[in-house]
Amino acid sequence: MTGSSQNPARTRTTITRLADRGSTDRALLDALIDEVWMGHLGFIAAAGHPVVLPVLVGRDGEHVLMHGSTGAGWMRTIAGGAEVSLAVTAADGIVVARSAYESSMRYRSAVLFGRCTVLEGAEKIAALDRLTDTVIPGRTSELRRPTDKELAATTVLALPIQEWSLKISQNWPDDPAEDVAGHAWAGVIPMRTSYGAPLQAPDLRAGIEMPTSVRAFDESGRASS
């Protein structure tokens, strides 16, 4: 699981437990962010307590991109330079061991730390396009461009991919010999995120066909069932 070291050796990203599950492979980190595109962003509110919120995440080279309403209080806190922690997690399976204690998950778990910068101008627009196309590949090319009013209502954040840790576990149950010799079953139940057939909006005008970007979900949904 351990690849080339691109992860600076800092205390808060050094994995101290289950170290065999830690990875310093940046390509695996990038692939996880690109695949999951949802994260949980933690910060310290102005009142001093921790807050965690779900966010859409995309990636542009060396930065994780996020966006939100200009009017949101949390967005102002983070745009102002507050330290953040961003978790991006994929649950890949339930590890069904021969005891509750050894039962666990197959997972990929990234945690990033740092401070965000606010993107403006062409960088901001490119980042919004990237976020849209992360969720629905190719969708941007099917849509009108954002208006100045829409851009003004949106704040776009970039978190440098500099300080991070990655834990990956894709293991089988690791039961002690006395449990393996017993009568309990062991294995893995695979998990994934799946998509259903797209539903058209009730107010869709007649004659507008499902676009290529959305049809791709329909086809992959059918192929995987």
Next chain:
Amino acid sequence: MTGSSQNPARTRTTITRLADRGSTDRALLDALIDEVWMGHLGFIAAAGHPVVLPVLVGRDGEHVLMHGSTGAGWMRTIAGGAEVSLAVTAADGIVVARSAYESSMRYRSAVLFGRCTVLEGAEKIAALDRLTDTVIPGRTSELRRPTDKELAATTVLALPIQEWSLKISQNWPDDPAEDVAGHAWAGVIPMRTSYGAPLQAPDLRAGIEMPTSVRAFDESGRASS
């Protein structure tokens, strides 16, 4: 979306934006936690910065249950009474609007705040059983009981369900009239977590059949495909 008010009116759980999406229905909160059983836990590390980690969550009446290794640093911080924020999120669909700006998600998003207590004795054992049976209903009855050594290696936390907010959006795209009159498609791509057919461990002894608890996943996986 708004039900009976069981959510104390505190500043940090008062939803200030998109308030029509806020819910104070405790039954919806409970159902979300029970269904998703994964959360993201935020706290302030001893060094003063925020940290977010993925955690397994279960529920026992008025508490969210979590567990971890006695040896984990974060566990000691939280067991020591640090304030936490716990996010439990379900992504239910991609809202494909006629502009990038109006595109969004169908989701259910809970954020809880508080301090955890550490469970001991019979409460601790019952909480671990609850966590196991949350992920794999009925599994506890198929397994040997935890050993004293296993219990000593595990810390179990209970977060009171007292201070929380819940946002639910299950909407269609809400495009302005000029976009509805245009040529862009709009709709929703449903999302869910799905399970694949269970895989038996390479070291499973011959003659041990898949138990009822695991077969239920197999059957639901087939039924939904």
